[in-house]
Amino acid sequence: MSTELQSELVQAVKQRRNFAIISHPDAGKTTLTEKLLLYGGAIHEAGAVKARRAQRKATSDWMAMEQQRGISITSTVLQFEYQHCQINLLDTPGHQDFSEDTYRTLAAADNAVMLIDTAKGLEAQTRKLFEVCKMRGIPIFTFINKLDRPGREPLELLDEIEQELGLQTYAVNWPIGMGDRFKGVFDRHKQQIHLFERSAHGSKEARNTIVDLGDAKIEELLEQELYFQLKNDLELLEGVGPELDLDLVHQGKMTPVFFGSAMTNFGVELFLKYFLDYALQPGVHNSSVGEVPPTYPEFSGFVFKLQANMDPKHRDRVAFIRVCTGKFEKDMTVNHARTGKIIRLSRPQKLFAQERESIDVAYAGDVIGLNNPGVFAIGDTIYVGQKLEYEGIPYFSPELFAILRNPNPSKFKQFQKGISELREEGAVQIMYSTDEAKRDPILAAVGQLQFEVVQFRLQNEYGVETQLELLPYSVARWVEGGWEPLNKVGRLFNTTTVKDSMDRPVLLFRNEWNCQQLEQDHPELKLSAVAPVFS
């Protein structure tokens, strides 16, 4: 490899940071995203993200459903620059009926930002998404938001994270007051107080006065009571808390914690600066030929998400590729690992919000959108040079199940085709009864919305009206080793066996309790909440 290319790759990787935000709806993800972009200079006025969304909604009609419900189903990628870093924010749908897309997006992220509402603490969706991050062992940065409103005690929130998520916490900054008396944050590393003045609607960058802890001016600037409280809190933190250990952070065992208010823009820039310092750069990926570093000279990447018909006029599909190694260049020719096909990557797209902009080059950590003429499936690897294949993306444990019926026999073919394409695209998981006489597919999803999307699209794109019959299960477990160990144990109680689209056995349970009972009764069966990785 030329040394020129080598140093170009090293430099590109050094400058790249890639992350996704995990949060419960309403914690402030949209607001924080807007503020981050503001610092990145990608948009000049907060509110532009929403405006873009509104515009997109008006022009896209497969998203008519989104419009009707006023929610965002799709996720995309936002790229912006800050202090010579290229930052890729992998956006995830905000609605609580989130789907597997959100999980898969995390499979392409190197870091996660866990956004928490200070009044609410950990919430259901945050916990679920945290589990996915934990499975991947990625670093988690915590931003505790809405300090301008009354909330819970900061120490209590740290304790909740430690107890419930098993993550050590390290407060990088510390809030001074909260609610109406929120005055700013203390930067523990630099030992400086950042005092903020609220700006009109938080639309501009907040005015920020920085004072050293020992500075005499503090007495004028800060109420005495708040100052004493800050000193007390800091002593307490020094006494009980561990030191910041970046190795532990990078292993996903310790989370740096930041306090702030996205809406009023308090603490966002401070967070961004430290995040860039502490976050993982694009790293090695496991593959069929071992671990591959991001500076490996040949281009490679994997598909983590497919999105159909973003533009209904063209009925196109876009495959989102996480670049893992090398340098991507427009019009390059790559190998498709699963099929052995050679593909020319024309019309690559960089994704800014939903607008598509053509790109010429991309490096490890970036995401590109490719028009997908039906070749790509979730988890597929593309590469140049020596053959390699990435680990793929696991199926995630579905929690909702329903039989999908097509009452109109003349539509049989369209129904089959639609189901098969939607499955390949990863819109929903499909399972079947082990009873050959029962041919109707069972849809298995992580969120209710996936059912609605499938029915909506079957009708709109394939002309098939379907009926859905919900099933009373909420837990699915794959059986390690397949049918053989399962057949050995004989009849099982309080569970139903079905098969997934790869003919592997899956046990469905009404509740966790039934599942635990079976595990106790049959310790010889190894059950897994995540399907074995496919490639």
Ligand code: GDP
């Ligand atoms: P998302 O559902 O997580 O994307 O949340 P949004 O960003 O849409 O925010 C939900 C609501 O919380 C909106 O009304 C925001 O204006 C509000 N919000 C977001 N951040 C803050 C904050 O720092 N302070 C206050 N008081 N409200 C906030």
